Amino acid sequence: MKKKYDYVIVGGGLFGGVFAWHATRRGKTCLVLEKRGQLGGNLYCEEIEGIPVHRFGAHIFHTSDQKVWDFVNNLVEFNRFTNSPMANYHGEMYNMPFNMNTFNRLWGIRTPAEAEAMIEKQRGAVDGEPANLEEQAIRLVGTDLYQKLVKGYTEKQWGRDCRDLPAFIIRRLPVRFTYDNNYFNDKYQGIPVGGYNGLIKVLFEGCDFRFETDFNENREAYRALGDKVLYTGTLDSLYDYRFGRLEYRSLRFEDEVLDEENYQGVAVVNYTDRETPFTRIIEHKHFDFGKQPKTVITREYPAEWKEGDEPYYPVNDEKNQSLYQKYQELAEAEEGMLFGGRLAEYRYYDMDKVIASAFRLVEKEWQK
Numbered sequence: 001m002k003k004k005y006d007y008v009i010v011g012g013g014l015f016g017g018v019f020a021w022h023a024t025r026r027g028k029t030c031l032v033l034e035k036r037g038q039l040g041g042n043l044y045c046e047e048i049e050g051i052p053v054h055r056f057g058a059h060i061f062h063t064s065d066q067k068v069w070d071f072v073n074n075l076v077e078f079n080r081f082t083n084s085p086m087a088n089y090h091g092e093m094y095n096m097p098f099n100m101n102t103f104n105r106l107w108g109i110r111t112p113a114e115a116e117a118m119i120e121k122q123r124g125a126v127d128g129e130p131a132n133l134e135e136q137a138i139r140l141v142g143t144d145l146y147q148k149l150v151k152g153y154t155e156k157q158w159g160r161d162c163r164d165l166p167a168f169i170i171r172r173l174p175v176r177f178t179y180d181n182n183y184f185n186d187k188y189q190g191i192p193v194g195g196y197n198g199l200i201k202v203l204f205e206g207c208d209f210r211f212e213t214d215f216n217e218n219r220e221a222y223r224a225l226g227d228k229v230l231y232t233g234t235l236d237s238l239y240d241y242r243f244g245r246l247e248y249r250s251l252r253f254e255d256e257v258l259d260e261e262n263y264q265g266v267a268v269v270n271y272t273d274r275e276t277p278f279t280r281i282i283e284h285k286h287f288d289f290g291k292q293p294k295t296v297i298t299r300e301y302p303a304e305w306k307e308g309d310e311p312y313y314p315v316n317d318e319k320n321q322s323l324y325q326k327y328q329e330l331a332e333a334e335e336g337m338l339f340g341g342r343l344a345e346y347r348y349y350d351m352d353k354v355i356a357s358a359f360r361l362v363e364k365e366w367q368k
């Protein structure tokens with residue numbers, strides 16, 4: 001007997017959406033089960049004071065993948081947002097990523113040669129193999145950039161002193177000897193006009209939905225609704241944590257609505273001193289070039305992750321990776337189940353990489 005749906009899609013995020021779009025185009029029927037009260041996963045935007053607020057962290061789309069860029073641009077219009085964050089160190093404002101504007105503000109120098117010479121001189125403060133993150137960072141960018149723009153921010157993120165953190169955490173700190181404040185090196189970047197919800201809506205068009213529905217609370221019954229299941233949740237929860245829990249790093253967000261039009265003049269300001277408890281302030285209207293009379297800001301606090309918190313960033317250390325592998329072996333043995341996305345793959349994935357990964361699954365699924 002044919003089941004009611006061709007696919008039961010667990011998770012209404014970007015991965016599930018790209019798969020659903022391709023499935024419905026092929027005349028397949030999809031039921032989407034979503035734990036939360038709305039679609040979009042971490043891309044979801046909540047409208048406050050007419051401003052699309054990036055509810056689960058600031059999201060800037062950037063890619064050099066032509067196929068991915070064409071795909072999303074054929075679905076919705078993107079604006080020309082360019083990420084040019086600022087850093088605030090005890091009230092001193094610096095351009096990010098480290099570039100000639102930063103060096104000019106820091107040292108009053110004007111030419112790339114002067115900047116290179118200054119960094120080279122300061123790198124000499126550490127010789128031999130860097131023993132910890134502090135030494136590694138000084139080796140990469142010198143003492144001034146480290147003290148003002150790396151140290152406090154990194155210590156807040158990890159909740160530990162840079163001297164107590166291993167050197168390998170920072171492999172590269174990009175330094176640019178041009179007056180260019182564009183954070184990303186990718187060929188394309190932007191944000192869908194009005195936020196991400198429009199993109200999500202188009203991706204899931206034609207599907208049926210059940211919200212506030214956790215697949216893992218009634219697996220057999222939900223599996224019985226479709227021929228196949230695409231699962232985009234965490235693997236440890238799928239197997240009732242039988243080998244233990246995968247760990248994550250978390251974030252806490254605190255919103256404030258302000259009765260002024262323009263609070264900080266830019267979407268992202270990093271607070272790089274150790275004393276300010278938050279790491280960033282996001283002013284959402286700048287993602288969308290908003291002109292609303294009020295503004296919404298979000299302070300981001302690094303947070304220890306504990307059971308029940310949102311799993312934001314996977315901790316891809318040896319312990320967690322080998323735990324993940326055990327779960328992955330169980331998943332590989334499943335019949336009629338497909339897997340994908342940042343949670344099921346236990347990887348930090350930018351949006352363009354998630355879309356490319358969904359394309360690969362689509363190809364596998366329909367080229368058989």
Ligand SMILES: Cc1cc2nc3c(=O)[nH]c(=O)nc-3n(C[C@H](O)[C@H](O)[C@H](O)COP(=O)(O)OP(=O)(O)OC[C@H]3O[C@@H](n4cnc5c(N)ncnc54)[C@H](O)[C@@H]3O)c2cc1C
Pocket residue numbers: 010011012013014015016033034035036039040041042043056057058059060061062213214215216232233234251312313340341342343349350351352354
């Ligand atoms: C703080 C932060 C900032 C980011 N910023 C950027 C950025 O600037 N640029 C960029 O390119 N990328 C960014 N990313 C990455 C981006 O969020 C991901 O690439 C994208 O969201 C992954 O989509 P996904 O569908 O795999 O996962 P998700 O968006 O997490 O979607 C998975 C969905 O599945 C649901 N779900 C899980 N388990 C179950 C279950 N058992 N039953 C039912 N539903 C379930 C979840 O509720 C969720 O809605 C950022 C990520 C974070 C954490």
